[in-house]
Amino acid sequence: MEFRLLGTFEAGPVSRQVVVGRRRQERLLLAILLLDAGHSVAIDRLTDLVWDGEPPASARGTVHTYVGRLRAALAPHGVAIVTRGSGYAVEGADVDAARFADLARRAAGTSDLAERVRLAGAALALWRGPLLADIAGEPLRRRLGESLLDLRLGTAEAYARVLLDMGHHDRVALDLIGLAREHPTREGLVAHLMTALYRAARQTEALALYDRARKALATESGVEPGVELETVHQRILAGDPRLERPAAPVYAVRVRDLWLPWSVGGHPALELCNTYAGWGGERQPGAEWLRGYPTLAVWAGHQDLLDDATVTYLLDAAQRDPLGAAAVLDEARDLRARLYACLTDPADAKAFAAVAPYVEASAAAAVFRRAPDGRGRWRLTPAAGLRAPLHAAAHSAGDLLADPRRLTVCACPSPRCGWLFIDHSGRRRWCSTATCGDHAA
Structure with missing residues (x-):
């Protein structure tokens, strides 16, 4: 059975979704298990995450109740929640987060640039929005998915870099402008997007992206843009021809x-x-x-x-x-x-x-x-x-x-x-x- 966590929580095929868990906390409990599909998650960790660090005295009993309901709902679809030691694990689930991580790591590991673009593009396309957008708040989202987000942003940077080298600035601007705006302090990604926008004759948008990044860096970390981002900014202002074409190998x-x-x-x-x-x-x-x-x-x-x-x-x-x-x-x-x-x-x-x-x-x-x-x-x-x-x-x-x-x-x-x-x-x-x-x- 397919589960989609990279955005709103969804279960089953896109054309015929399955309702799993009538309470938000039930779906959140299942999502936490799915993020570690195949591995045991201790009950203490489950109660801490489901109640965002403040579990009530009845939390452990409630978790057992939720697990029972989820087992009954998932059994007809070939998905099992099994007891392992002091925790639970999900078996038989196809999870988009796991597929994303696999595609992203394969993209990073290949020297074939066309294959890297294909794998990275397929990985990034799995994201439909913030992780568990409808059932987890931002603080919990950071706790659950910080490593996934880092992998997403790193993959996006590599994807943009290769596409720029191949001369596909239009695809960079189309595919990644939203992500760069969501994460203005990710300087490498912003620098690549600014270059793509400049090559697409969208200089005003490129400079606006820089201003947004500069303000975010000052507000969140009290720092100025680094060398890479500042260099792209200055080259755009100067109309530097080095930004107008992809870097070509010699001869x-x-x-x-x-x-x-x-x-x-x-x-x-x-x-x-x-x-x-x-x-x-x-x-x-x-x-x-x-x-x-x-x-x-x-x-x-x-x-x-x-x-x-x-x-x-x-x-x-x-x-x-x-x-x-x-x-x-x-x-x-x-x-x-x-x-x-x-x-x-x-x-x-x-x-x-x-x-x-x-x-x-x-x-x-x-x-x-x-x-x-x-x-x-x-x-x-x-x-x-x-x-x-x-x-x-x-x-x-x-x-x-x-x-x-x-x-x-x-x-x-x-x-x-x-x-x-x-x-x-x-x-x-x-x-x-x-x-x-x-x-x-």
Whole structure:
């Protein structure tokens, strides 16, 4: 049975709600148990919370009565309140607060930015208002849900930050403006919302949001806004162009709302290796390009290794099977590292031997077909599934390793670069990012 606590207390499906507990205190008792679903809550804690720190002498007996009524009401729905030690626990309940916490922690734990946005957005969408809005006052709400609120605000900040980096300021303004107004002292969230509003040509609202935050900070804590919030405020006042666009990784091109590195190597296999920026020195912003499976799939399409329809299919398939997609991404990163070692040292037989199985697997997953122009082309079979971009990259690697051009591959000597490129003349000193020579001078 489903229970919704993130807003007004509701039980049962949205289309057919179930009345559980005729008294507010009964519903509050059940809500307290649901917030710790599966774990025992001591009777002393229940009486303290239900009566907000002032339980009457009859509180323990009243709790037993409430539990009896709730058991009878919940039993037909497969939910049980069981006695454990000196307390009670709820079993068999589906609680929105638990789903929110799970989604929020999964969002924080993934390096795939698109997946982080999806998970965080789904988590935040579960909130319909303040926790237990109809049965708990603000002091009790803070006691019951302080950790949930912190997780909500932290998730909202991360969600806003990623969306801004992806250029989706409109979604930030739409989804989070209300939350920022409710919590004006949450400076990180307010700063992100101010940036989103400014990019949406809503400068007046952004400045009003700052004024509200400044007054709240002074009233509640006696402090002025911190560095992050004040910096955004000053940049808005100055019309600073740095606020007008998302921060881009170095040497980047945007494809399907994802950042990809410039193509500078002259061959797709080299571009795979160049999905690192700054191999030999301190990592620059955006150094790890293959942050998630969607980036791998979009990169393969951008390099013309996969057609557009296949890329779209793979992006959908990755959402359905995130664990499978993550496993393919790990293999792609391994191939990339092995291939880089192989290309920078032709004598490295161990690296070549590590790349070879990937190339052989790509050959086994492909068929040779006639293209409309009459030429023959290797095409991956549908059985490749999520491994299609990995096979495509490996096929390209095998093509280069068998080509005489492989002997003209050079690595940019700049300690901040290390990107690979083909140099037929043997006279080029740097890759074509046009900045490496200046850094190394």
